[in-house]
Amino acid sequence: MIHLNFIRVTENQVVDYAQKELTGYLCRLLREEITECSIPVEFAYGMPIPGLAVPEANDLDDQFQILASPQLIQISGSNPRSILLGVYRLLSETGCRFPMPGKECEYIPAIRLDQLNIRLCEAASFRHRGVCIEGADSIENILDFIDWLPKLGCNSFFVQHFEPEVFLKNWYSHKYNPLLSEEIPGREELEHMYRKIDKAMAVRGLLHHRVGHGWTSKAMGVPYACAPAVTAPAKEQKPMLALVNGSREFWEGIPSNTNLCYSNPKARDAFIKTVADYALSHPEVDYIHVWLADEYNNVCECRSCRSTSLSDQYISLLNEIDHTLEQSGVTTHIVLLLYQELLWPPIRQALVHPERFTLMFAPISRTFNRSYSCRGPIPHLMPYRRNQIALPHTLEENLAFLEAWKEHYDIDSFVYDYPLGRAHYGDLGYHTIARVISSDIKELPSLGLNGYMSCQELRAAFPNAFPNYVMGRTLWNSSLSFEKLEEEYYSVIYGSGWRTIKEYLKRLSSLSSSDYFNGIGPRINSEQAAHYKEVQRYVEESYQYIRQCINPPTPFQKIFFTLLDYHAEYCILITKALAALAAGCAADVPGAWDSFMKFIRYHETEFQPYLDVYRVLEVGTKYTGFDLDIDR
Incomplete structure (x- = not known):
């Protein structure tokens, strides 16, 4: 029996959690070891790690040193979270793999104690390494994902909005799946879920990002919701609202999508007070x-x-x-957004204290068929026309805005990107989108960006979670090659036949189009229609042969092969609908799309953690061009 004898340095909940994790995983790793021994373990944090390029130890930048042997385990980190990251890094060196969220998806080999000889000294390639919640999520989905993040080397989670109510309700109402009955939690149960999420982040030391949209409606005194208001704006609210087309109303009936009249002193004061009050009452939030x-x-x-x-x-x-917070002694970081109208940089104003702020570049309309590394010459900015803007689509057009801001705002910054928010549904093999993520992350230094926040569905593991795996591992170490990560990932989940399956998925990706599914480009596209028909032929002819030629999966691998089996039929059905749409065969589209909807709705509970049915149907309707009839 192996016992770990922890030598305490100081009390800290993240260090306590790291101790618990190391104990649990080592017991599983050394489960065949029969020697009775006690291994001393030393954790230390808050001091520089000798020999690393980041000499200053702080709460934001992660670095660690690991010295592990059968006689002693030492992990020194720049902060408590770095200790936990060091624990998972030690485990990965022993052969552990964490390919998807959920304990059932972890690969823990058996090793001998004398194999525990590890010396590592590493610093994260980027400061900002995280994910922002989207889609339809159960509380288990969210907690499993938060648990997974530091195992990949990530350090941040963004709970979008004041509370993640809309994402929980999307799932528990089973939005867009009439085959499931609503089971929406009550207010007390929702509050309990919110605090579970906060605690899950806190015990792992994850940097806590919060809110985003919602300040304008809260400043008006309207509860935040991504839904139309029950009543029209009150008389006293109207002067605070933006004047658009001659009237001051809720934009398309939705308060949270309504801008304020930012020249109105009352509206300005309400907005400023709303943000400042939130920062004062939520010291647990690192980035607002x-x-x-x-x-x-x-x-x-x-x-x-x-x-x-x-x-x-x-x-x-x-x-x-910033001035209000400074007077109150609040040091919370503030994230400012480059998005839509705010892509155009200011002309006269400048930040007084830029050190408080982090710039977030959000190119929501970009292509994901190409990486930032493929960019050409950067054009001049599009002219700004109030309430007549068109969003940029090309990489070059998007990056022109970032360059314009960076000319005057050389501050901490990261990209807020969307490959797993919509575009991934268009990449049926998940191979191209994973390669784009890898390449994008490696290109961040050339863009003057210090990290990446992925705005995405948490249930994005279909046919596997390779894109997220690439994201986390490359954000920690940008020198990791895509090919190394392919082997590291696929060989564990698919076994000896992993190269065959990788080529199968790569072929599916080559015939797919993230941009087409994401609504970029004309809907009639004969070349893409032919590709979608080829997907059907390829899957029908190749997949069963591939499965027959591969060794039976181990119990651990069974879940990944079950996903592949389901994914094969999914590909056939969705490409029938896409081929009809791209070919302009309007009469065939409704029936094909209806068959696809019925299929994924029927199987949703069986594959719930891996495919977000709500979101793929929403994207297919809002962007791709299909019709959503929730009664069908």
């Missing part, structure tokens, strides 16, 4: 995202607002928020 309303071409057209730019008004608001 201060964004304006969602959607675009909905900014105020009154004379005062038209005399300046929205970005100038935005920077002015942020400076006043």
Whole structure:
């Protein structure tokens, strides 16, 4: 029996959790060991790690040193979270793999104690390494994903909005799946779920990002919700709202998508106070995202607002928020957003204390068929026309905005990107999107960005979770080759036949189009229609042969092969609908899409952690061009 004798340095909940994790996993690793022994373990944090390029130990930047032998295990880190990251890094060196969220998806080999000889000294390649919640999620989905993040080397989780209510309700209401009965939790149960999420982040030391959209509706005194308001704006609220097309109303009926009249002193004061009060009452939040309303071409057209730019008004608001927080002694970081109208940089205003702020570049309309590394010459900025903007689509157009901001704002920054938020549904093999993620991350230094936050569904593991795995591992160590990660990942989940399956999935990716499913480009596309028909032929002819030629999966691998089996039929059904749409065969589209919807709805509970049925149907309807009839 192996006993770990922890030598305590100081009390800390993250270090306590790291001790628990190391104990549990080592017991599983050394389960065949019969020797009775006690191994001393030393954890230390808060001091520089000799020999690393990042000499300063702090709460934001992660680095560690690991010295492990049968006689002693030492992990020194720059902060408590780095100790936990060091534990998982030690485990990965012993052959452990964490290919998907969930304990059932972990691969823990058996080793001998005398094989425990590890010396590592590493620092993260980037400061910002995290994921933002989207989609339809059960509490178990969220907690499993948070548990998975540090095992990949990530350090952040973004609980979008004030609370993740909409994402939980998307699942528990079974939105877009009429085959399942609603089971929406009550207010007390939801609050209990929220605090579980907060605790899960806290015990792992994850940097806590919060809010984003919702400040404008809260400043009006309207509870935040991504839904139309029950009533029209009250008389006293109307002057605070943006004047658009001659009226001050909720934008398309939705308060959270409604901008304020940022030249109105009452509206400004309410916005500033709302953010400052939140920061004062939520010291557990490390990064508060201060964004304006969602959607675009909905900014105020009154004379005062038209005399300046929205970005100038935005920077002015942020400076006043900073001043209020400084007076209260609050040091919370604030994330400012480059998105939609805010892609155009300010003309007159500048941040007074840039050290408080982190710039977040959000190129939501970019292509995912190509990486940033494939960019050509950067063009001039598109001209800004109030409430008549068009979003950039090319990589070069998007990056022109980042360069314009970076000319005057050389501050901490990261990209807020969307490969697993919509585009991944268009890549049936998940191979191209994973390669784009790898290449994008390696390109971040050339763009002046210090990390990556992925705005994405948490249930994005279909046919596997390779894209997320690549994301986390490459953000920790940008020198890791894509090919090394392919072998590391596929060989564990698919065994000796992994190369055959990799080529199968790579072929599916080559015939797919993330952009087409994401609504980029014309809907009639004969070349893509032919590709979708080829997917059907290829899967029908190749998949069963591939499965017959591969050794029977181990119990651990069974879940991944079961997913592949389901995925094969999924590919055939969805490409029948896509081929009809791309070929312009309008009469064939509804029936093919209906068959696909019925199929994934029927099987949702069986494959719930891996495929977000709500989100793929929403994207297919809002962007791809299908019709969603929830009664079908």
